[in-house]
Amino acid sequence: MSSSATPLTALDVVTRLRAAGCVFAEDEAALLLSAATGPAHLAALVSRRVDGLPLEHVLGWAEFCGIRVAVGPGVFVPRRRTEFLVRQAVAAAPARPVVVDLCCGSGALGAALATALPAAELHAADVDPAAVRYARRNLAGLGEVYEGDLFAPLPGSLRGRVDVLLANVPYVPTHDVELLPAEARVHEPRAALDGGGDGLDVMRRVAAAAPGWLAPGGSLLVETSERQAALAEETIGAGGLAPRVVVSEELYATVVIGTRPA
Numbered sequence: 001m002s003s004s005a006t007p008l009t010a011l012d013v014v015t016r017l018r019a020a021g022c023v024f025a026e027d028e029a030a031l032l033l034s035a036a037t038g039p040a041h042l043a044a045l046v047s048r049r050v051d052g053l054p055l056e057h058v059l060g061w062a063e064f065c066g067i068r069v070a071v072g073p074g075v076f077v078p079r080r081r082t083e084f085l086v087r088q089a090v091a092a093a094p095a096r097p098v099v100v101d102l103c104c105g106s107g108a109l110g111a112a113l114a115t116a117l118p119a120a121e122l123h124a125a126d127v128d129p130a131a132v133r134y135a136r137r138n139l140a141g142l143g144e145v146y147e148g149d150l151f152a153p154l155p156g157s158l159r160g161r162v163d164v165l166l167a168n169v170p171y172v173p174t175h176d177v178e179l180l181p182a183e184a185r186v187h188e189p190r191a192a193l194d195g196g197g198d199g200l201d202v203m204r205r206v207a208a209a210a211p212g213w214l215a216p217g218g219s220l221l222v223e224t225s226e227r228q229a230a231l232a233e234e235t236i237g238a239g240g241l242a243p244r245v246v247v248s249e250e251l252y253a254t255v256v257i258g259t260r261p262a
């Protein structure tokens, strides 16, 4: 008998998720059960998850900094550790900051920052049209979203005015991409993950151009790995900003902050 003919119980869902290797099967089952509009929908959600789709793509949203951000197939799922980058950005921001979120993906960082700092003037950009579609949805009423390569699509009027420049660029070294969990490797765009040979190709381009966009005293904030932190700090410094590394042991997150001298 097909699963659509026999309604799945909560226990069935947990059992299927566990058999498929989901570590947090109970938690995921609760989310899928609450998202399902009926037995057939529940069976479809469970089958997508069992097929390996990221939970957030199945649900259509990810929780980030306490807000729900719309995500779906073809877009990077915001990571819990990146909440540390947002916290650092909020701490670095003046009262009415001009904020740019480069490589914005779904727009999660900008949405979280605009929620924490409602007076912020927010601009976000990504090169991937699918990401831009989600960012426009998540940032509706909060900020402007542009499509294009790094700074290229931003209005020139932002030059020298940006107080907070967030850039969660792809930073996985090319040869490490194949080591990522299938959820990322198979279901997220390669361009959202692959940062080139040492993982810092995109960061280097951002660091080189950032001083021209930052206001005096403004900061660039990038996430990196613990292993890449020293090189990332050097990269940000080479662009002309004063760099420092901050670490959250709780979120296993490393952020480099580069500040333009005031």
Ligand SMILES: C[S@@+](CC[C@H](N)C(=O)[O-])C[C@H]1O[C@@H](n2cnc3c(N)ncnc32)[C@H](O)[C@@H]1O
Pocket (backbone or CB within 6 Å): 076, 077, 078, 079, 082, 102, 103, 104, 105, 106, 107, 108, 109, 125, 126, 127, 128, 131, 148, 149, 150, 168, 169, 170, 171, 191, 192, 193, 202
């Ligand atoms: C690691 S994901 C981060 C997404 C989002 N900031 C987040 O943390 O959820 C990197 C993003 O950078 C974008 N990207 C990669 N290369 C880019 C480029 N040259 N210009 C603009 N965006 C780029 C990808 O499309 C992807 O959305």
